[in-house]
Amino acid sequence: MNEDIERILITEKEISERVKELGKAISRDYSGKDPVLVAVLRGAIVFLCDLLKEISIPMSLDFLSISSYSGQVQTGVVRILKDLDQNIEDKYVILIEDIIDTGLTLNYILRTLKARKPAGVRVCALLDKKVRRIVDIPIDYRGFEIPDEFVVGYGMDYEQGYRNLPFIAVLKEEILGK
Ligand code: XMP
Ligand code: MG
Numbered sequence: 001m002n003e004d005i006e007r008i009l010i011t012e013k014e015i016s017e018r019v020k021e022l023g024k025a026i027s028r029d030y031s032g033k034d035p036v037l038v039a040v041l042r043g044a045i046v047f048l049c050d051l052l053k054e055i056s057i058p059m060s061l062d063f064l065s066i067s068s069y070s071g072q073v074q075t076g077v078v079r080i081l082k083d084l085d086q087n088i089e090d091k092y093v094i095l096i097e098d099i100i101d102t103g104l105t106l107n108y109i110l111r112t113l114k115a116r117k118p119a120g121v122r123v124c125a126l127l128d129k130k131v132r133r134i135v136d137i138p139i140d141y142r143g144f145e146i147p148d149e150f151v152v153g154y155g156m157d158y159e160q161g162y163r164n165l166p167f168i169a170v171l172k173e174e175i176l177g178k
Helices: 012-029 045-052 104-114 173-177
Strands: 005-010 036-041 060-067 079-082 092-100 120-128 141-145 168-171
Touching: 012 045, 012 120, 012 141, 036 045, 036 104, 045 092, 060 104, 092 104, 104 120, 168 173
Parallel strands: 036 060, 036 092, 092 120, 120 141
Antiparallel strands: 005 168, 060 079
């Protein structure tokens, strides 16, 4: 696995420090609001697990699964594969995403969730590939802005592999091209 890596973009230590800060900010902003953290499967789960431990207020958890990339190519079709288990009407929702690229996926999810009349919906994304944005998405809690490169690790995959890397990395061109 490590021989496939071109370079590490964000180290384990940098991620952990940033996640702590995000957890503190959410705990402060949502005190008394009992928020629902909604993680988008599967890429966001490692981020979610670390973030949860840094949130010091009562909260609950739910999951959404949507169809998105196959390999590096975006299908353009966003479909809900697994919906939320709970009713979010009048609830404070925080959407947890691994990475925002064009913004198309999140735009669709936000529209869908807002139609259910939650008290509020905010976005918490670990990575922001800002230069690729097509739809303007407000990111309320953002880990890092990254350049236009395909990244893996810390939950993020290339053809389902590399999710278990503890850091965020760029793969060698020969791996992505093959
Ligand atoms: P959009 O373009 O809709 O895409 O904002 C968001 C989703 O695309 C996936 N994505 C990536 N996954 N490395 C990955 O492993 C990347 O560099 C990357 N860029 C986008 C991701 O699942 C995200 O939810
Ligand atoms: Mg994702």
